[in-house]
Amino acid sequence: MCCRMLGFIMFWIAIGMIIALLMSENLFWAITLIIILLILGFNLFVNS
Numbered sequence: 239m240c241c242r243m244l245g246f247i248m249f250w251i252a253i254g255m256i257i258a259l260l261m262s263e264n265l266f267w268a269i270t271l272i273i274i275l276l277i278l279g280f281n282l283f284v285n286s
Contacts, residue, residue: 245282
């Protein structure tokens with residue numbers, strides 16, 4: 239239950255960061271963090 243909730247939270251943080259990417263200056267780190275959060279969030283949400 240806890241891992242599923244953390245996955246859900248990480249996934250939506252990544253979605254919010256995609257929106258914030260439009261205002262970002264350092265694209266490399268923003269995209270890297272978005273990809274990591276999307277993968278971790280998806281895996282935690284689906285595999286729990």
